[in-house]
Amino acid sequence: xxxxxxxxxxxxxxxxxxxxxxxxxxxxxxxxxxxxxxxxxxxxxxxxxxxxxxxxxxxxxxxxxxxxxxxxxxxxxxxxxxxxxxxxxxxxxxxxxxxxxxxxxxxxxxxxxxxxxxxxxxxxxxxxxxxxxxxxxxxxxxxxxxxxxxxxxxxxxxxxxxxxxxxxxxxxxxxxxxxxxxxxxxxxxxxxxxxxxxxxxxxxxxxxxxxxxxxxxxxxxxxxxxxxxxxxxxxxxxxxxxxxxxxxxxxxxxxxxxxxxxxxxxxxxxxxxxxxxxxxxxxxxxxxxxxxxxxxxxxxxxxxxxxxxxxxxxxxxxxxxxxxxxxxxxxxxxxxxxxxxxxxxxxxxxxxxxxxxxxxxxxxxxxxxxxxxxxxxxxxxxxxxxxxxxxxxxxxxxxxxxxxxxxxxxxxxxxxxxxxxxxxxxxxxxxxxxxxxxxxxx
Ligand SMILES: *Cc1c(COP(=O)(O)O)cnc(C)c1O
Numbered sequence: 001x002x003x004x005x006x007x008x009x010x011x012x013x014x015x016x017x018x019x020x021x022x023x024x025x026x027x028x029x030x031x032x033x034x035x036x037x038x039x040x041x042x043x044x045x046x047x048x049x050x051x052x053x054x055x056x057x058x059x060x061x062x063x064x065x066x067x068x069x070x071x072x073x074x075x076x077x078x079x080x081x082x083x084x085x086x087x088x089x090x091x092x093x094x095x096x097x098x099x100x101x102x103x104x105x106x107x108x109x110x111x112x113x114x115x116x117x118x119x120x121x122x123x124x125x126x127x128x129x130x131x132x133x134x135x136x137x138x139x140x141x142x143x144x145x146x147x148x149x150x151x152x153x154x155x156x157x158x159x160x161x162x163x164x165x166x167x168x169x170x171x172x173x174x175x176x177x178x179x180x181x182x183x184x185x186x187x188x189x190x191x192x193x194x195x196x197x198x199x200x201x202x203x204x205x206x207x208x209x210x211x212x213x214x215x216x217x218x219x220x221x222x223x224x225x226x227x228x229x230x231x232x233x234x235x236x237x238x239x240x241x242x243x244x245x246x247x248x249x250x251x252x253x254x255x256x257x258x259x260x261x262x263x264x265x266x267x268x269x270x271x272x273x274x275x276x277x278x279x280x281x282x283x284x285x286x287x288x289x290x291x292x293x294x295x296x297x298x299x300x301x302x303x304x305x306x307x308x309x310x311x312x313x314x315x316x317x318x319x320x321x322x323x324x325x326x327x328x329x330x331x332x333x334x335x336x337x338x339x340x341x342x343x344x345x346x347x348x349x350x351x352x353x354x355x356x357x358x359x360x361x362x363x364x365x366x367x368x369x370x371x372x373x374x375x376x377x378x379x380x381x382x383x384x385x386x387x388x389x390x391x392x393x394x395x396x397x398x399x400x401x402x403x404x405x406x407x408x409x410x411x412x413x414x415x416x417x418x419x420x421x422x423x424x425x426x427x428x429x430x431x432x433x434x435x436x437x438x439x440x441x442x
Contacts, residue, residue, distance in 0.1 A: 008439060015433050020345070022418070022431040023411040025389055027348040029323040029372025030180065030208060032238045033379065033430050035281060035423035038274040042240050043434070047270030052260055069273050076279035080214045080286070081229065083222055083246035088275050089259045089267035090243030093207040093232035094123040094132055099245060100228055101174070103258035104201040107138025109173035110165065112200075114153065114186075117352045118146040119179030121205065133176075142172065148354050151183050151313040151325075155190045162198060171198050177226065178205030181351060181370060183312065183319045185219035192225025204229045209321055210244070211236025211374065214282045215290025218321060227251060233271070236293065236322050236374045238422075239278030242271040285422035292382065293322045296373040299383040300324060303390035308398060312353065312368075322374050325351060329367040331397050337369055343403035344396045345410040346389075348372070379417040379430060388413060 001009065026033070034042075046066060052059035055067040055074075070088065077086035090096035105111065111133055114120035125131015126141045133139040142165060145157030165171055175195045177186040188204065195202055204221035210231035212218035221229050228247040233239035245255055260267065301318030305311040310327035311318050318324050328337045334350030341348060351370035352363055361367055376385065392410055395401040419426045428434070 011437065011439060018431050018433040021347075022429075023407075023414055024345040024347050025392065025410055025414065026375040027346065027371045027373065027389075029349075029370050029374070030232075030235045031372070032211075032234060032236065032374045033420055034234070034238055034240060034274065034278065035420045035426065036428035037277045037281075037423065037425060038238070038240055039428070039434070041273035041277055042270045043436075044270055044273065046273050047268070049269050050266055051269055052265060052267075054256060054260075066269050066272075069276055070269075073272050073276035073279065076276055076283070077244055077246055080279050080282050081222065081246045082220075083229075084249045085252040085255070086244065086246045087252075087255055087259055088233075088242075088244050088272055089264060090230070090245060091264055091266075091268050091271070092241065093121075093205070093230060093243045095259075095263050096230035096232075096243035096245050097123045097176075097203070097205060098132060098136060099255060099258035099263045100201075100203045100230055101133060101137040101139060102262050103251070103254040104203075104228075105137070105139060105173040109139055110142060110170045111139045111174040111176055112142050112144060112158075112162065112165075112172045113176035114146070114179045115143040117356050118143070118153075118354050119181035120176075121178075121180045121207065124176050124179075124205070139174070140170070142170070146354060149315060151316065151354075153177075153186055153191075155187045158187075158191060159194055162195065162200075166198060172200050175200045175202045176205060177202065177221070178207065178209070178230075180208055181323070181325055181353075182208050182321055183323065183325060184316060185320065188219065188221055188224040188226060196225070201228070202226045206230065207232040208235050208323070211238060211282065211286065212290045212293065212321060214279075215286040215288075217287070217290035217294055222246065228255070233275045233278065236290070237278060237282065238374070238378060240271040240274035242268060242275055244275065281423050284424070289377065289422045293373055293377045294320065295383060296377050296381065296386050297322050297324055299386040300371065300373060300390055303387055304393065307390055307394045309394075322377075323370055323372040325353060326369050326371065327353060327367050328369055328397060333361075334366040334368050335364050337397050340396050340403055341369075341393065344392065344406035346392060346396065346406075376417075378420055378422060380419065380421040381417060385413075385417075 113124035127134030
């Protein structure tokens, strides 16, 4: 293909992607759909500018309006999370975590965090797994003991573990809460005082649950004793892709330096504008949204369990967050189930479950899938639609119906859900393709 054809080809593939998502049920737990206003912000000229540093102390000229937006963004983040200090410049959740590692620890220090099969994120991981904490910042990682029954960190066993680490001269410098498979709140208030007695800096990684925290519906890490909270701005918090850090004034200078020059140069100013818009939506609609997200997740868990799926966390009502975890090993492995569902336009991902690594399973063929409802909820779906979604999943995974046939029904089902809800203006469709070029339709 010549360059002209490739130019059209890429534009055509973008359109196809939009069309596919417009006919699908998007259930990836870490994803969401931003409002048209956020999309407008991210195609603005802010995305072509530089503004290193802090508003008012920039390294670059041309920041008159950029500074105003960034100040609004930081103020909104403080309001939404009830924080003294906010920095919205991290270009992703991983960068936000890296800034915390750089500000509050040195290479060779220890960090205690959740292991990946118990919900931890690769950015909390060990060097031998190419985890960010180990590979990039040289931290040694120890894992929290985990209760499979309760599907959360085991408080008593964690205290013993930290005591043991201290006895052998390995007192953690950092304690990381939060994760990616995250059904129930972590025991922050139960452990914060204990950890502070060992001078452990506590960070809460709210990448997944930031939108629920914003809505006052999960846990409130800053009130429960954490020192800093990192997050992604695009998971349950419905902004553009990026990161945010919130904390106390006493940590402000260390965090600011760790973000710039430590871990960013360009901080993606269009995304800062998008974060500001998303945070206004959060203040206005966040509570209602978070409440519906959790109700939907619980409903979906209960429905799938009723249809014969092994939904984790049964003892505690399956979930208190936006996601559920399902053991599908009776019907195949997580990898095949993911693929079959994708062919039916149901998009979710396979998931390592607690115990998988010990059982010799790995991330390509784990025993589980993870299902998240942030995006379908943003599209206006409620409990009734969760019943429909559970049946679509059953047809593919248990009844092994031809995915192409299910895809047609999925596409029909989606017709009523074309707009972004919980926002001030939704004149543009949720997945409507915005074209700025004059090429014949691809
Ligand atoms: C998704 C995720 C991240 C990474 O965030 P990015 O914005 O993708 O860099 C960090 N921590 C946790 C717990 C996550 O789930």
